[in-house]
Amino acid sequence: MAMIEIEHVTKTFGNKSNEVIALQDVSLSIGAGEFVVFLGPSGCGKSTLLRMLAGLTAPSAGRLAIEGRPIHGRDPAVGMVFQSYTSFPWLTVEDNVGFGLELANVPRATRRETTRAILDRVSLTKFAGAYPSQLSGGMQQRVAISRALAMDPKILLMDEPFGALDAMTRVEMQSFLLDIWSQDRKTVVFVTHDIDEAILLADRIVVFSPHPGRIAEE
Ligand code: ADP
Secondary structure (H helix, E strand, C coil): CCCCCEEEEEEEECCCCEEEEEEEEEEEEEEECCEEEEEEECCCCCCHHHHCCCCEEEEEEEEEEEECCCCCCCCCCCEEEEEEEECCCCHHHHHHHCHHHHHCCCCCCHHHHHHHHHHHHHHHHCCEEEEEEEEHHHHHHHHHHHHHHCCCCCCCEECCCCCCCCCCHHHHHHHHHHHHHHCCEEEEEEEEECHHHHHHCEEEEEEEECCCCCCCCC
């Protein structure tokens, strides 16, 4: 069974007189452990499709499923990382990474063990007690990725996660992500409009075209 099934998905916004077809009749199957990049210019529906996979918005038509389960809202198998730094400024690095675990009522000792192990992996141990504003952009994005990883998701959805970083940091983060992926073999769906980034990271590149958003080629 595929990890992710997208079948004849269409998404429209607005009303009859002012309708935007963000995606039209998109079908795609993604296997466990694949690193898939959605590539295309802005406005071709990449983020909309990712948000549907995250259960943040529903399709207008068609079906999406994870491990055969139709997607209705958040799925515990899914972690998401956005472009903007999404850490809570009033929490320390360690508390940011452990935030999802706390919501899931994981006991403090286990939480601490998990967050410490992840911080070690992403080389942020020294910054466990620091606040996000004290970190560089690349470090803040490592915190956001760590928070997703702490929940041990099978699927990692990433929406232009390195788009706001400078070129050097971006290259560093790309190799960091590939390291994580080769160790854990999570299923990754990564959105970008950067062709070089797609070629560097992906097993499979799905190219989207705009107006309406469709898969142009793989
Ligand atoms: P991409 O990620 O490829 O840049 P998006 O998925 O963000 O593309 O957007 C696809 C199309 O859907 C665009 O024309 C965009 O304006 C429209 N769109 C996306 N979200 C909304 C929304 N919440 N309301 C209205 N239109 C939207």
